[in-house]
Each structure stands twice: as C-alpha cells, then as structure tokens.
Amino acid sequence: MSQIALRRSRRQLSAGTARWPAASLLAAALLITLMAAATATLLSGVAVSGQLVDPGALVRWGLPLINALVHLAAMVTLGGLTLCAVVLQPGQPPWQRAAKLSAVAAIAWTLAQAVHLVLVHASIMGSGIGGPGYPALVVQFISGIDLGATLAWAVVLSAVTAALAVMSTTSAGACWAAVAAGAALVPRAGLGHASSAGDHEVTVSALWLHLVGISLWAGALAVLVFAMLGTRDYLGPVVSRFSRIAGWAVVMVVLSGAASAWIRLESPWQLLTTTWGRLLTVKLLAFTALAAAGWWHRRSTIPLVAATGRPNWPFWRLAAVEVLIMAAVVGVSVALGSSSPPIPQARITEGADLAGLPAPWFAGLVTQWSLDPLFLLLAGAGAWVYLSWAMRLRRRGDAWPAVRMVCWLLGMALLVWTTSGGVGVYGRVLFSAHMMQHMMLLSMLPIFIVLGSPLTLALRALPRRQDGTSGPRELLLAVLHARWAQFFAHPVVAALHVPISMAVFYLTPLFELAMRSHVLHVLMMVHFFLVGYLFTNMVIGTDPGPQRPFFPLRLALLLPSMVFHTFFGLFLLSSTSPLGGAFFTGMDLPWTDPVTDQQVGGAVSWAMGELPALVLAMIVATRWTAHDERAQRKRGHTVRLDSMGA
Numbered sequence: 302m303s304q305i306a307l308r309r310s311r312r313q314l315s316a317g318t319a320r321w322p323a324a325s326l327l328a329a330a331l332l333i334t335l336m337a338a339a340t341a342t343l344l345s346g347v348a349v350s351g352q353l354v355d356p357g358a359l360v361r362w363g364l365p366l367i368n369a370l371v372h373l374a375a376m377v378t379l380g381g382l383t384l385c386a387v388v389l390q391p392g393q394p395p396w397q398r399a400a401k402l403s404a405v406a407a408i409a410w411t412l413a414q415a416v417h418l419v420l421v422h423a424s425i426m427g428s429g430i431g432g433p434g435y436p437a438l439v440v441q442f443i444s445g446i447d448l449g450a451t452l453a454w455a456v457v458l459s460a461v462t463a464a465l466a467v468m469s470t471t472s473a474g475a476c477w478a479a480v481a482a483g484a485a486l487v488p489r490a491g492l493g494h495a496s497s498a499g500d501h502e503v504t505v506s507a508l509w510l511h512l513v514g515i516s517l518w519a520g521a522l523a524v525l526v527f528a529m530l531g532t533r534d535y536l537g538p539v540v541s542r543f544s545r546i547a548g549w550a551v552v553m554v555v556l557s558g559a560a561s562a563w564i565r566l567e568s569p570w571q572l573l574t575t576t577w578g579r580l581l582t583v584k585l586l587a588f589t590a591l592a593a594a595g596w597w598h599r600r601s602t603i604p605l606v607a608a609t610g611r612p613n614w615p616f617w618r619l620a621a622v623e624v625l626i627m628a629a630v631v632g633v634s635v636a637l638g639s640s641s642p643p644i645p646q647a648r649i650t651e652g653a654d655l656a657g658l659p660a661p662w663f664a665g666l667v668t669q670w671s672l673d674p675l676f677l678l679l680a681g682a683g684a685w686v687y688l689s690w691a692m693r694l695r696r697r698g699d700a701w702p703a704v705r706m707v708c709w710l711l712g713m714a715l716l717v718w719t720t721s722g723g724v725g726v727y728g729r730v731l732f733s734a735h736m737m738q739h740m741m742l743l744s745m746l747p748i749f750i751v752l753g754s755p756l757t758l759a760l761r762a763l764p765r766r767q768d769g770t771s772g773p774r775e776l777l778l779a780v781l782h783a784r785w786a787q788f789f790a791h792p793v794v795a796a797l798h799v800p801i802s803m804a805v806f807y808l809t810p811l812f813e814l815a816m817r818s819h820v821l822h823v824l825m826m827v828h829f830f831l832v833g834y835l836f837t838n839m840v841i842g843t844d845p846g847p848q849r850p851f852f853p854l855r856l857a858l859l860l861p862s863m864v865f866h867t868f869f870g871l872f873l874l875s876s877t878s879p880l881g882g883a884f885f886t887g888m889d890l891p892w893t894d895p896v897t898d899q900q901v902g903g904a905v906s907w908a909m910g911e912l913p914a915l916v917l918a919m920i921v922a923t924r925w926t927a928h929d930e931r932a933q934r935k936r937g938h939t940v941r942l943d944s945m946g947a
Contacts, residue, residue: 380520866910873903
C-alpha cells in the first residue's frame with residue numbers, strides 16, 4: 302500500500318508542477334499577442350495621430366491592444382467550452398481545469414468587451430474618456446447609433462456566456478455555454494475588417510466562420526495544453542477527438558479566409574503592394590506553418606500517443622509552438638482589422654446595383670450567384686458527413702438505401718441554390734424572390750431532408766462512447782429526449798407552428814428588421830427551415846422523435862397549413878400597400894414596382910404552399926395503403942396459423 306501511495310503522490314506532484322509551464326505558456330501567448338498587435342499597429346500606421354480629431358495616445362494604442370485581448374479571450378472561452386462539452390470527461394481533473402480556465406477567459410472577455418466599447422466611442426468622438434456628461438454620451442452612442450448598439454450586444458452576449466461558463470458543471474452545461482459563446486461572436490463578425498464594406502452578407506458569414514474556426518482550433522489547443530499537461534491517463538482518446546475537431550476548424554478557417562480575401566483584393570499583387578495585403582501575407586504564412594504543424598500532429602505524434610497512452614513530449618513541444626504562433630497571428634489580425642483593405646466599397650449590396658441585372662424570372666435565377674460561406678460549408682459538410690456515414694455502414698456489412706442518399710444530396714444542392722443562387726441574390730430586393738426563398742426553406746427543402754432519414758443514419762453510424770464523455774451520438778440522443786424538443790415536435794404544435802410563425806413574421810415589424818439585418822435574416826431562414834422540418838418529419842418522417850399520429854390524422858393536420866397559405870396568398874394578391882415598411886419601396890427598381898411584385902409573391906406563396914402539401918398527402922396516402930396491406934397480410938398469416946393449429 303505504501304508503494305501505491307508513493308506512486309500516486311509522485312503522479313500528483315508531477316501533474317502539479319506541470320501546470321506551471323502550462324500557465325507560463327498561456328502568459329507567453331498573451332504577451333506575444335499584445336506585442337504582435339503593437340508591432341503590426343505601429344507598422345501599419347493605425348496609431349498615428351489624426352489631423353482633425355485625436356482621441357489621444359491612450360485610445361489610439363489601447364484600442365488595438367484591447368481588441369487583441371478580446372479576440373484571445375473569446376478563442377480560449379469557446380475552445381475550452383467545446384473541450385468540456387465533447388472531448389474531456391466530466392469530473393476528472395483535466396475537465397475541471399479546462400472549465401475553470403474557460404470561465405476566467407469568459408469573464409475577461411466580458412470586461413475587455415466593455416472597455417472596447419468605451420474606446421471605440423472615444424475614437425469616434427475624437428475626445429478623451431471622461432468629463433462632464435460623459436455617461437450620457439455613451440448611452441446616446443449605444444441607443445442612437447448602430448455601431449454602439451452592436452458593441453452593447455457584444456457585451457451582453459459575452460456576459461451571458463460568462464454566467465453560463467461559471468455555472469457549468471456538466472458536459473451539457475458546457476455545451477450550452479459554447480453555443481452562447483458562438484452567438485456572442487456574431488456582433489464581432491459584424492464589426493470585422495472584411496464586413497465593414499463590400500458584400501456585407503457574405504463577409505459577415507465568412508468572418509463568423511473564421512472566428513469560430515480559429516477558436517475551435519487554436520483556442521481549444523491552448524486549453525488542451527493547460528488541462529492535459531502532466532496527465533498520463535486518457536491522453537490518447539482526448540488528442541484523437543481534438544484532432545477531428547481541429548480538422549473541421551481548419552476547413553472553416555481556410556474557406557472563410559479565402560472568401561474574405563477574394564472580396565477585398567483586386568489582384569494577388571496587392572498582397573505585396575499594400576499595407577493590408579502585406580499584413581494578410583504574414584497571416585497566411587503563419588497559418589501555413591500552423592497547418593503544417595497540425596498535419597505533422599495527425600500523421601506522426603497523434604498515432605504514437607494513441608498507441609502508447611502516455612504523454613509524448615514531441616507532441617507537447619509542437620502544441621506549444623502552435624499556441625505561440627497562433628498568439629502572434631491574433632495580434633496581426635487585430636492590426637489587419639484596423640487597416641483599410643484595397644477594395645473598401647460594396648460590389649453588389651444595394652438595390653441600385655441590382656437594377657441592371659436580368660429579369661429574375663428568367664436567366665437571372667440560374668446565372669446570378671453570391672456564394673454564402675456559411676450555407677456553402679453547411680451543405681458541403683452535410684453531404685460529406687452523410688456519405689461517410691453511409692460508407693461506414695456498408696463497410697461493416699449493413700445496407701443503406703441509395704434512394705435516401707439521393708434525396709439528401711438533392712436537399713444539399715437545393716440548400717446551396719436557395720441561399721447562394723439567383724433566388725438568394727434577388728431575395729435581397731424583391732418580395733417575390735424572397736417569398737420563393739422562404740417557401741423553398743419551409744416547404745420544399747424539408748421534404749428531401751426528411752426522406753434522407755439523417756437521424757436514423759447517424760444513430761446507426763456514430764459510435765457509442767464508453768468513458769462518460771458526450772460525443773455526437775450522445776448529444777443527438779440528449780436533444781431527441783429533451784422535453785423542449787418533444788414539445789416542439791408534438792403533432793399539434795408542429796402543425797400550428799407553420800401558420801403562426803408566418804403570420805407573426807410578415808404582419809409585424811420583424812419582416813422589415815430581418816430584411817435590413819443579415820444576422821436576423823439568417824436566423825429567419827434557420828427558423829423557418831426548422832419549422833418546416835418538424836412539420837414534414839411529423840407527417841412523412843421515419844426518424845426517431847415525435848410520436849406520429851395515425852394516417853387519417855396526419856392528413857387532417859395538413860389542413861391548417863393549406864388553408865393558411867390559401868388565405869395568405871389571396872391577401873397578398875389583393876393587397877395595395879407593400880409589406881416590409883419602406884424597405885422594398887426604397888429599391889426603385891426599373892422593371893417592377895413593389896405592389897405588383899408583392900402580388901406575384903402572393904401567387905408564389907399560394908402555389909409553393911399547396912403543391913408541397915399535395916406531395917405530402919400523396920406520400921401519406923401511399924404509406925397508408927402499404928401499411929393496410931401489410932396488416933392484412935399479417936392477419937391472413939395469423940388466421941392460417943390458427944387453422945393449422947386447430
């Protein structure tokens with residue numbers, strides 16, 4: 302017993318002493334971030350005193366440095382919470398250390414975000430901080446200017462994230478806190494260097510993906526080093542799980558970074574001839590080094606760690622180098638965000654720019670594209686993951702119907718066209734095109750998604766975890782069994798949610814707000830797709846989830862949606878004043894007027910609401926007939942067995 306106790310005490314001592322180099326690594330990362338931000342800011346000339354208004358050296362130098370701190374704290378928060386949610390085992394020392402570091406980073410994020418708001422206000426006003434009536438000026442900045450309101454939302458959402466992170470004691474709690482952290486990055490995406498000008502819708506999505514990807518990659522790696530250094534147990538599975546997350550994060554960073562650079566640069570030579578381009582070049586070189594280190598991790602050190610189950614010092618050294626390089630990248634990114642890109646103006650964002658495009662009901666719906674990185678990544682990842690799951694079943698001898706795969710792939714293609722194709726481009730300025738996009742997401746796309754049976758495939762293909770952690774399969778089952786999910790999937794709730802959501806959205810100021818805000822517009826699209834999915838899954842789905850009613854009741858539950866679309870379409874056809882306030886009337890398009898276009902949108906709503914309902918009714922009737930035939934054959938088989946027994 303004494304030898305066992307001695308070994309245990311030595312292990313605890315080594316773990317305790319290992320935390321010191323881990324903490325030193327984080328401190329060094331913070332110092333490198335601030336130094337890189339200061340150096341890049343100095344070289345870019347951002348901190349040079351203005352000729353007309355000058356808020357002072359404190360604001361000029363403090364703004365990029367506090368911005369770097371905001372980025373770093375956000376990365377550590379989201380990365381650490383993700384580790385606690387799906388990688389580390391609750392109750393173990395690494396999970397506790399990661400949770401504590403994430404909570405501290407979330408609090409620092411909130412405080413730094415509040416200071417950032419004050420510094421931005423001072424920079425815009427061109428005056429120092431404080432003085433008579435200063436609090437009233439800040440309140441006016443928040444309540445009367447969009448930039449101030451966005452910064453205030455960033456403070457509120459980061460504070461919510463901090464509260465959830467502090468209260469998190471389980472994987473589920475960490476998962477909800479990670480979701481809040483992702484939402485808190487949305488205001489940051491709206492203020493970034495790429496989103497401040499051209500193609501605002503595309504660049505906001507790209508920058509949000511960029512921030513999330515960097516957090517899941519570098520932020521999670523920093524927390525992993527801090528939490529696992531000196532721990533000899535369960536290092537192999539932890540590193541393997543993190544490697545899969547980091548792989549997807551790299552894809553997010555590369556795709557979003559390429560989209561932002563494509564919009565901001567006129568030619569590749571501007572990477573060398575402009576200040577913004579040179580900073581971007583430094584960032585690209587650093588990312589290349591990081592990607593090379595990650596590739597070496599995946600190829601050499603991770604298989605070694607997974608095979609031995611013991612800490613591998615080459616892995617830790619390489620991980621520490623990655624953390625320090627990423628810290629320098631964050632500092633360069635801050636200066637990049639403060640500099641002016643070569644193309645500061647929008648290419649296609651306003652209605653006047655769309656006025657010269659072809660008529661939307663002809664070639665324009667096919668030829669006009671504005672790729673949204675967010676939905677493009679969702680569709681690509683959805684197709685890749687679905688096919689990999691199906692191939693996994695086939696490799697182990699299980700079959701998966703090809704018809705379901707075809708339906709799913711058609712759904713992913715329809716998602717790309719609906720969000721990035723002509724209907725998405727014209728949906729920014731035309732009510733009719735917007736209504737087509739809306740009905741695609743609500744009525745057409747869910748049919749293909751439901752027929753693909755993704756939840757059934759996931760539950761069959763995803764492995765179970767036996768060590769108490771929550772993987773994708775466990776999270777999916779938790780959502781399916783949650784009371785709130787069962788409530789929204791209830792047949793009556795799902796049937797009534799469609800007309801109620803449309804009435805509330807289109808007959809209130811929410812419609813105009815969603816058309817003026819890209820973030821609200823994305824939330825609107827996600828909401829109506831989920832509403833349509835829940836309703837369609839209740840009617841024709843085979844995935845686990847809701848308790849589906851009998852076939853006659855399913856047909857009856859189609860009536861509320863059909864009746865509403867009929868009345869709503871007639872309402873739009875007979876309307877003489879446009880919906881959406883002054884949004885559509887301010888477009889001044891030469892080939893249509895808002896009232897006529899809205900009437901066309903009424904016909905679109907009517908047709909695209911009734912036709913999918915008819916398709917659903919035909920599918921229900923076909924399955925009802927097949928079900929009765931199977932029941933009749935079963936009864937006949939039972940009667941024959943009874944007669945043979947008699």
